[in-house]
Amino acid sequence: MKKIRYIPYGYTIRNGRTVIEHTEADVIREIFGAYIAGASLKAIAEELTGRKIPYSERTDTWDKARIARIIDNAKYTGDEEYDSIIDEALYETATSLKTARQRNAFEKDSTAINLLRDYVRCQECGAPMKRRISAKHRIRESWMCTNDECGIMVRIGDTQLLEMINVLMNRIITNTKLLVPRRKKRPEMSPAVLKLNNEISLELEQDNPNEELIIAKTTEMASQLYRESETKMNIAASIAQKRAEMMTPQDEFSESYFTDLISYISLDGRGRVRLHTKTDTEIGDDNNASDQDTQKDHNGH
Template sequence: MKKIRYIPYGYTLRNGRTIIERGEADVIREIFDAYIGGASLKCIAEQLTERRIPYSERTNIWDKARIARIIDNAKYIGDGEYDPIIDEDMYESAVSLKTARQRNTFERNCEGINLLRDYVRCEKCGAPMRRRISNKHRIRESWMCTNEECGLKVRIGDTQLLEKVTVLINRIISNSKLLVPRQQKKHEMSPAVQKTNNEISLELERDNPNEDFIIAKTIAMASQLYWDSNTKLQIAASIARKRAEMMNPQDEFNIAYFTDLVSYISLDEGGKIKLHTKTETEIGDEDNGSNQDT
């Protein structure tokens, strides 16, 4: 095993010659088998990290980029310097699959970004934000506040934005209590309720109160009290929680999950995002799920 990988994972140097490192070669074959079998780059990386499989003497942390480099590396089928670890058919299958998945991911990202165009707002002023593209910067994509007096501009790549939204949606799926709005403090009766209450009181003071009138006004007052409270929102939250509990965490942006759970998202300086749910709760990058009442 090497402290710094000057040669590809799966090989080592012995007496000045590059030879196969058998333990690492087994991991290489496992990676190709898993990827061809349907596992994602992220899933493979997480499993190897969880199992503490060393990548080098310095780290046993794996990520998508390392797995992708291994799959792209044609040296594993052998050349003049490197002995083969896998056969050519396995390599071609994995590379073809990776190309197809990248194409599908690009198409899904386009669909996701097209959807978000109508959902992104400025965290500072609440105005809609518009996506812009510039080839002058390393990160080509940015979002500009449409409020000229605000002018907030956030540079964030499409992939990063969709990944951040997906992480927050997965957080909701893992903890549906995040959809429960905070209990509102009790307020005084609204003018409409006070008026109806006074009408009932006056009618009751009559020598022969009209029972039908009192019943109708009582029903009207109960209806108004319902609308003045957050009961409707609590019912909506209960329904939303049941829907979220039927969802599964996703590796990629899911349009159906997003539209089911989210009213809009807000962008702040530095690319911080916040989901504003349909039950009027907020989940942001910095939240850990502990800010909700149980």
């Protein structure tokens, strides 16, 4: 086994000749078999890492990229330099599946992004943000604030955006208290309540106050106070908590979970994502994005 791999996993050099390393070849066959049976790249990587299967002398950590490279490597079917570890039929089946899964993943992401078009707002001014595509940049996707006076543009890839949202959604699912709004300071009476209160006071000052009118105005004022109180939001928060407690953390963006709990999402000038729940709470991670590839452009360019 090499410290640094100059030849594909599954092979070694003996007497100046490339030959099969049989322990590693067994791992390769296991990878192809598991992938064809339905395991994901991530699941296979986690399985091998969990069993501490060495990738090289330096590491026994596997990741999706390493598994993908193995599945894509046609050398495992044999050529002039490398002996065959798997047959061509197995290789073609695995690569065809990989292409199909990538296509499905792309279609899933596209569906999710189409959903998000109506949910993304500017954290700075609250205006809706519009998604744009430009082939001139390494990250093709960006979101532009529709408020010309604000003009913030956030360059963030679709996959990264969906992953960030999913991380925050899982945070809610594992801690449903995040759906409970903070208790607000008792507000002053609204103009509507003050008006009703004055009407009741004026009627009480009459020599013969109209009891029916006073009862009706008092009932109306009580209803108005209820509408302006936190009671309605607390009930909504309790219902949302019960719904979230029935959810399980997801490996990828879930449209149904998102639409059940989230009112909208916001992006700020540094590319940070915040979820704004239907219970009037905000969930974000100030460290989930860097300043790189994020810019503020007041001219819309």
